[in-house]
Amino acid sequence: MESVHVFMTMDCEPTTATSHPDATGPRDWAHGERAVRGWWKLAQEHGCPVTFFIHPETAVGQAAMWRELEAEGACLGLHMHPWKYSMWKHGGKRYLAHFGGLSAEEQHALLSEAGAIWADAIGHAPLYFRPGTYSANDSMYAVLSSLGYDGGSCSAPGRVLPEMQAIWTGAELDPHRANAVFRQTAGELDFVNVPQSMDMSRLLEGRIGRRMYADLRPDVDWPGQYGAAWSTIATNILAQTMARNPAVGTIGVQTHNHYEYLDPECPQVQRLRAMMAEVRKACDEAGVQRRGSTLADIVQAVRATPRVATPFVVEGAIFESQGKVPTLQS
Numbered sequence: 053m054e055s056v057h058v059f060m061t062m063d064c065e066p067t068t069a070t071s072h073p074d075a076t077g078p079r080d081w082a083h084g085e086r087a088v089r090g091w092w093k094l095a096q097e098h099g100c101p102v103t104f105f106i107h108p109e110t111a112v113g114q115a116a117m118w119r120e121l122e123a124e125g126a127c128l129g130l131h132m133h134p135w136k137y138s139m140w141k142h143g144g145k146r147y148l149a150h151f152g153g154l155s156a157e158e159q160h161a162l163l164s165e166a167g168a169i170w171a172d173a174i175g176h177a178p179l180y181f182r183p184g185t186y187s188a189n190d191s192m193y194a195v196l197s198s199l200g201y202d203g204g205s206c207s208a209p210g211r212v213l214p215e216m217q218a219i220w221t222g223a224e225l226d227p228h229r230a231n232a233v234f235r236q237t238a239g240e241l242d243f244v245n246v247p248q249s250m251d252m253s254r255l256l257e258g259r260i261g262r263r264m265y266a267d268l269r270p271d272v273d274w275p276g277q278y279g280a281a282w283s284t285i286a287t288n289i290l291a292q293t294m295a296r297n298p299a300v301g302t303i304g305v306q307t308h309n310h311y312e313y314l315d316p317e318c319p320q321v322q323r324l325r326a327m328m329a330e331v332r333k334a335c336d337e338a339g340v341q342r343r344g345s346t347l348a349d350i351v352q353a354v355r356a357t358p359r360v361a362t363p364f365v366v367e368g369a370i371f372e373s374q375g376k377v378p379t380l381q382s
């Protein structure tokens with residue numbers, strides 16, 4: 053692996069005025085704008101464009117800013133926590149769920165409706181998607197494909213948050229064509245999913261039995277709360293990716309629009325600087341070139357790779373430790 057795509061994203065939530073005081077999201081639009089412009093500026097300092105996943109309320113509330121940033125090279129996609137949208141648009145009467153808690157029909161109806169609002173604000177239909185909390189079920193990719201989406205960043209490998217229908221225990225780790233019927237493995241769709249980058253070396257346990265791996269998000273104090281140093285996370289993500297040797301490799305960095313990214317004293321700004329220095333160091337030491345990329349760039353890169361036919365595996369002695377795995381071709 054000679055180069056890696058550095059993929060910086062921000063989930064742009066509605067203000068807590070229409071969701072919940074404890075929900076992710078800025079206090080007001082001015083707070084949200086400082087976060088967005090600060091993240092954009094910091095990303096540029098690291099030679100990276102930004103992919104913003106924007107909730108419908110946020111698309112409407114800050115439409116002029118999004119159009120301006122898109123003209124400057126930002127990639128814009130739709131972000132969706134159905135329950136937040138429900139409280140804003142339907143008084144909690146429809147779609148009061150996390151994304152993975154909706155049926156295929158509900159997902160289709162919600163995305164058609166919310167996508168139209170987003171398109172009115174931004175000036176074109178959304179082509180990229182990220183579900184809130186990476187909450188998803190097996191209907192998601194088929195629904196997104198049927199609505200004309202090109203790609204998304206829809207999975208957090210290893211995450212287990214059953215109470216929010218976000219379970220990705222055996223998920224594909226690298227960018228791939230998505231599967232129309234089984235979300236955790238690669239498939240044949242043109243829709244490309246770019247998983248969040250995880251340091252898979254140590255499964256962490258949070259509150260109420262939540263399970264996850266450390267990643268590159270300045271939102272969380274991984275070193276202070278879980279003893280996972282930024283240098284360890286960055287080095288492991290790169291080393292694990294190199295060992296898998298995917299056709300397209302990524303290092304994902306993500307955050308939310310409720311931090312003061314214009315303020316150099318903000319803890320998240322300092323964490324970002326620390327982690328990006330470690331990413332640079334790890335890449336330099338491994339001789340891997342960093343390339344700042346949007347989701348659109350990565351989708352294009354995956355689509356340019358040849359489709360590889362996977363042999364159909366048949367049942368045999370499934371749990372033997374050695375021996376050939378039988379396939380229909382063998």
Ligand SMILES: [Zn+2]
Binds near residue numbers: 065076131184185
């Ligand atoms: Zn979100």
